[in-house]
Amino acid sequence: MKKYQVMLLLLSIILTASTVFSGCQANSRTDADVRDSMNETASVSETTESEHSRSDSSSASSQQSERKKNNSNVSAQEKSGTLSAPESSENSDSSKPQESQDVLQSSAEISSDTQSSAKPSHTAENSHFEISYQVSDHSDTELSVVSSVSEISVSEPSEVPSAPEISETEPSEAPSVSETSETEPSDEPVIPSEVSEEPTLSPIVDPYRYYTSEQVYQDMAQLCDRYESILTMEQIGTTVQNKPIYCMKLGKGSKKGCVVAGIHAREHITISFTMRCIEEYADSYMKDVSYGAYSVRNLLNEYTLYLIPMCNPDGTDIANLAGQPLVNVSQFDPDNYKLNANGVNLNRNFPYNWESQYANTPYHAGDEKYPGDHAASEKETQAIMKLCEENDFLWLLDMHIIGNGIFWRDQLNGVIPNDELFAQSIGRAGGYQVFGVSSDITTYSGGLENWFRKAYGRPALCIEMLPYSQAYYTDTYRGYNTYFETAINWQQSRYTYLEAMTCIG
Numbered sequence: 001m002k003k004y005q006v007m008l009l010l011l012s013i014i015l016t017a018s019t020v021f022s023g024c025q026a027n028s029r030t031d032a033d034v035r036d037s038m039n040e041t042a043s044v045s046e047t048t049e050s051e052h053s054r055s056d057s058s059s060a061s062s063q064q065s066e067r068k069k070n071n072s073n074v075s076a077q078e079k080s081g082t083l084s085a086p087e088s089s090e091n092s093d094s095s096k097p098q099e100s101q102d103v104l105q106s107s108a109e110i111s112s113d114t115q116s117s118a119k120p121s122h123t124a125e126n127s128h129f130e131i132s133y134q135v136s137d138h139s140d141t142e143l144s145v146v147s148s149v150s151e152i153s154v155s156e157p158s159e160v161p162s163a164p165e166i167s168e169t170e171p172s173e174a175p176s177v178s179e180t181s182e183t184e185p186s187d188e189p190v191i192p193s194e195v196s197e198e199p200t201l202s203p204i205v206d207p208y209r210y211y212t213s214e215q216v217y218q219d220m221a222q223l224c225d226r227y228e229s230i231l232t233m234e235q236i237g238t239t240v241q242n243k244p245i246y247c248m249k250l251g252k253g254s255k256k257g258c259v260v261a262g263i264h265a266r267e268h269i270t271i272s273f274t275m276r277c278i279e280e281y282a283d284s285y286m287k288d289v290s291y292g293a294y295s296v297r298n299l300l301n302e303y304t305l306y307l308i309p310m311c312n313p314d315g316t317d318i319a320n321l322a323g324q325p326l327v328n329v330s331q332f333d334p335d336n337y338k339l340n341a342n343g344v345n346l347n348r349n350f351p352y353n354w355e356s357q358y359a360n361t362p363y364h365a366g367d368e369k370y371p372g373d374h375a376a377s378e379k380e381t382q383a384i385m386k387l388c389e390e391n392d393f394l395w396l397l398d399m400h401i402i403g404n405g406i407f408w409r410d411q412l413n414g415v416i417p418n419d420e421l422f423a424q425s426i427g428r429a430g431g432y433q434v435f436g437v438s439s440d441i442t443t444y445s446g447g448l449e450n451w452f453r454k455a456y457g458r459p460a461l462c463i464e465m466l467p468y469s470q471a472y473y474t475d476t477y478r479g480y481n482t483y484f485e486t487a488i489n490w491q492q493s494r495y496t497y498l499e500a501m502t503c504i505g
């Protein structure tokens, strides 16, 4: 009995233990399954997420493509007015290539049209074409990319929902679509920024601030960037202290006129005046709007102005308290400094009656009337002469400040063809009095305009922009810039260089 009972007990223990063990095994398998299934679920959801993102991006890309295509269609329609509405899907197969070709062709036409018309003009009307140009320009590239991915999206711009279908049915092409979308964000922001730049252009030149050489170089470069199709700059020489002397060429015409400003260091306002004229003329040209009674575009299509806004940068910087002359100047007063760094009055350094007048000059370097060691001794003088020798200038204007009038003929040169007509016209247009014939040879020997008349037999004027007496007379010559518009009668003097182009040639 006991043995039987013990056997039974043992048997029941074995059975129970076996049941418990197998239960544990089952439980552990379940846990593992759950973990596996969790992993599977996780990987599924990752896949799902990545597919979503792909499909989202392809959808977004398709929508962007659609927007762009719509834009290109709009611009194409605006231009040609010949594009028909997309046809039904059955017919679209045969019409697709033709239609997409049409779109591309129309875009291309607009691009080439607007490239030629948009460049010379930034008018309100034309800025519309600029916008069209930018859009169609981008959509050209994009249409060709998209059409390689799917012809459907090209021919059915209005059916946005069709795009996701493409990515589902053609998963192998999905990466290509997302590649398209990768290129798009870089294209996308360019359009609004380039368009919005147009109306917010602010002037580069600030005429109320006198120029240092560094600032004028910077503004010149910026003006050339902004008006690149009509304005360039070229270094024509180097100063005694190795600063560049630049000439700005404004216009597209074969006739040429020359303007020289700032030959006397302290006459800052002639530099600001010339720089502002360059900017306003260039702007009027691009907009093709009249400037007073002048059509700048017509004038600058016939003429090219060669303007040297700061022909004496060393002297200008000395007068700006930002430089030092290379010679000892007696009673040195930088505010009133008129010379170059060698202490030479450049407007007495040109080879015009120089020997006769100045061979035994009592003046010394640093004196206001010092004409130099010999004729054309100065690098600044040589740079201007070289420019004149290399170009067939019809006239020359030499800009100064004190006197509010025009010197136009000297007794030694006598009559130069058209000199009086030239002086009278500019006097009327720019608001200057016209002086009598210069008779004091001690004042005009070695003068730039006098040399030009003799060398080329063509009119050249010395224009003095400021009246002798001013109610707002300032402590320094730099101070005139504070009263820029009133000091030089800007509302009238602004036409000076334009009028010069109308009366000679």
Ligand SMILES: [Zn+2]
Pocket (backbone or CB within 6 Å): 264, 267, 399, 400, 401, 402
């Ligand atoms: Zn002067």
